Amino acid sequence: MPLLERFDTPASLRDVPETSPLYQNWSDQVSSLIDGLTPSPSGGGFYDPTKLDIQFAGEKAMTWMGLPRRQLLPESRDNKRAAYEAAESFANRQHQDEYFEWRSERDASGKIRKIAFVTEFRQYYQELWNIDPQLVVGLYRKILDNDTIQKSDLEDPVGTYDILNRWNTTHGIVHYINDINTLKAAVNLCRDAAGHDSAGQNNFEAGPPFAMAPTAVDPRIAYDVNMLVRKGLYVALRDPVGFYIAAWDNAGITKPNGRPAPASWWKIKRGKPGMVLRLEYEVPASEGFVVGDLLLGGQPIEFGGQLAEHITVVIHGTAGTMTRGGRGDGG
Amino acid sequence: MAASNGNGPAPETISARDIERAMADALMATGEPPSGIDTTVSVSPLASDVPGSENEPVYDANAQADIQGNVIPGFNKNHQQFLFYAFPNQAGQAKTRAFLKWLTPYVSTIEEVVAFRRLRRARRQRLGSGRVFLSSVGINVAFSNAGIEKLMGPEELDKLGDIPFKEGLRARSSFLGDPTKPGALGNPSKWVVGGTGNAADMVLIVAADSHETLQEVVALVAEQAGIGDFRLLFQQYGNTLPGRLRGHEHFGFKDGISQPGVRGKLSNQPGDYITPRHIDRNDPRRLYYAKPGQLLTWPGQYLLGELRQSTEHLYKEGTAASNFPSWAKRGSYLVIRRLNQDVGAFWRFVISSSAAMGLPAARFASMLVGRWPSGAPLMRMPEADNPDLGADEFANNHFIFDDDTKPIGLNGLPGYAGDRYPQAKADFLAMLCPHFAHIRKINPRDSVGDLGKPEDNLARMILRRGIPFGKAVAGQENLTDDLLAEERGLMFLCYVSSIEDQFEFLQRRWANSEAQPNFGGHDPVIGQNGGTPGRQREIDFPAPGGPVRLVLPSDWVVPTGGGYFFAPTISAIRNDLSTPPQ
Structure with missing residues (x-):
């Protein structure tokens, strides 16, 4: 090779x-x-x-599973709801430590409207910022469908890219912020x-x-x-x-009328099949209801973690043997 | 990746006789089932306890007389009848309780099942060979969410923490990947029991050594249930396949080989374990194997309130479950799925795709399962079936996947010649036993999966108690389309302490996933792709030039009924379920 x-x-x-x-x-x-x-x-x-x-x-x-195992086992083995709740209890996503972070966007009544799952590195955005901050502004606008985002929203007082900016914490999600990811x-x-x-x-x-x-x-x-x-x-x-979203299971998600929710409500927003970097789940507005009105296995979807539990994250490794005399310039 | 289903004969051109020939060829090597060593209950306890087992609980005579016997150690009878009942309406509740009072003394316990097994084993040892002519009947009972609610009220039902139980199987059906199209086979609207409008309150399991005895007892139960104004929603007779195929399922493969061992003792006598320990006391693997390949699990995995398996450690105990009411202690959740098996569809796919892949049909089919029809694992016999290995319970489950399997020392076993078969070689790229193979999907053994560590795999295990139903095709001569079209399948039963974390996890998270616990495709036997409209399953079949993606055109295992139940202790039935709520 x-x-x-x-x-x-x-x-x-x-x-x-x-x-x-x-x-x-x-x-x-x-x-x-x-x-x-x-x-x-x-x-x-x-x-x-x-x-x-x-x-x-x-x-x-x-x-591996997107939902943080740490929250699920062993502490909440008998209380999954507590695990779901804990997994998204901080705006800085400090409990989402599986190289997989998400944010549930809620409507005025508190129901989930949309969930965005990401596996993107902060370093990628920092590299882009170093080349031209407007590239990052443009990406944020495109990813979050929001043309109001300004450079000033994304930088700290000295003009450095702020990974904890509000569009990546309290008001949106673009890439990893958990220190461990x-x-x-x-x-x-x-x-x-x-x-x-x-x-x-x-x-x-x-x-x-x-x-x-x-x-x-x-x-x-x-x-x-x-x-x-x-x-x-x-x-x-x-x-x-990279870390990628490899698979998700649409089975068992049902509309308020009991019929299955179509798989097309999952949208790949960044990356490509097999190497998904941003996955979004949202009910089209024409349906007249929102994610929080859906059931998963008969249970109302109240937390993004309920879906994260059924999302598979992957990193690919290759394995091989030493070629005869095949060492490169670094060897 | 190459994709191919195209080079073999079209499945619709494959006749019943073709299937007969392919199955006969696959089963050619399968011999008579063994009648020798029966190790399911320890008869001659070890002289001393196994070092490292000091913390295991002792189930004394009272406990053994309280826990239902099909949970532990399991009836394991050749003839079983499953009776699904609806209770009479509210006005008839007194009759329901009267029936339970009548039934309770008949409910078989650990004590009873163990006593019979010991008796049978002792006679078998005296006889050496041949039939033992001992017979017993087992009866067990379990209640659905509706049944518990009717007997004990909604508050007590709510105290049971298992969400799938409270939802019921029908409500969880689409979560399990079952067909969602109304009217489709497999959709709850078509289920014979447990579906739309026909969910049971109670299931009775009657098990016997002969069909005649079974029917006698079933008649007695039916008579009493009739007096109680119970409505029989459905009943299913299950029996093992005939002759040399006893213990095989309808596709032709030996079933039920790999069961977890339950930790715990039957008395304070040294070595008197629920699951006999056969590993040499000097071999460190004695700490987690009962016999080669049989992983030991803490009893709280199956009995509420007992210590569970640690999800972080291979053999240490974890915590006990805390989400249940006091009356449910030492009870067990029971999952019943009536699974139709379309033997014709399975073997048509096998014959067609094996030809496309250039492999003998028997070998191709075995790669879907992970074992040869005799039960011999591909990991130990990659090239051809070996019926002796298939029948050798001390060798047929002794393998791991990711590394070479090392020989294992056994305590002295009179009459056992020793494990003479080649040890399994590491198959971490899953070329011998593919990642999609049924036995690798649902029991990854030493492989790590989506929860990160092999220890976690043990917390997913289930106690399977299934039995086939319907007329056998395997081994039949002059197979016809009419016979193939008859309904047959498996009454799948398992006992767990968490339906969600055990049974549902195995079905949804592993069998139904092309990516978990390892990439390679859906489980081609029981997997269901319910998340996409076409339900299309795919497997990446190992081949010298790289895996070939095969498309599985249909499901050949289809749910047609069942339910989620709870099997309480005898004392709970007597003192709590048979007593009107205060």
């Missing part, structure tokens, strides 16, 4: 022309996190695919899991770092990466590197 020349933007987004410095800057940003993680040729490990030529053996899709955290997770020696063991025995984390994503990635590496395989995150 040839060396990767450049890390692509998540879901190969093309928000700006190909000539923009964004693409190289983004690649450099990803590279800076992964650079140096080039393991020795003998033992497998987590590696930088721009530096090491690996013979592709297979892909591993690492999937960063690419750096994910890369460190992979690196630590790859470095854990579990030769000759299996998942019941291995106990990789983060195996005991209360989240779903951390043990999921840690177990899978560690499992691949202990077989002597070299593991990388598949380009374009």
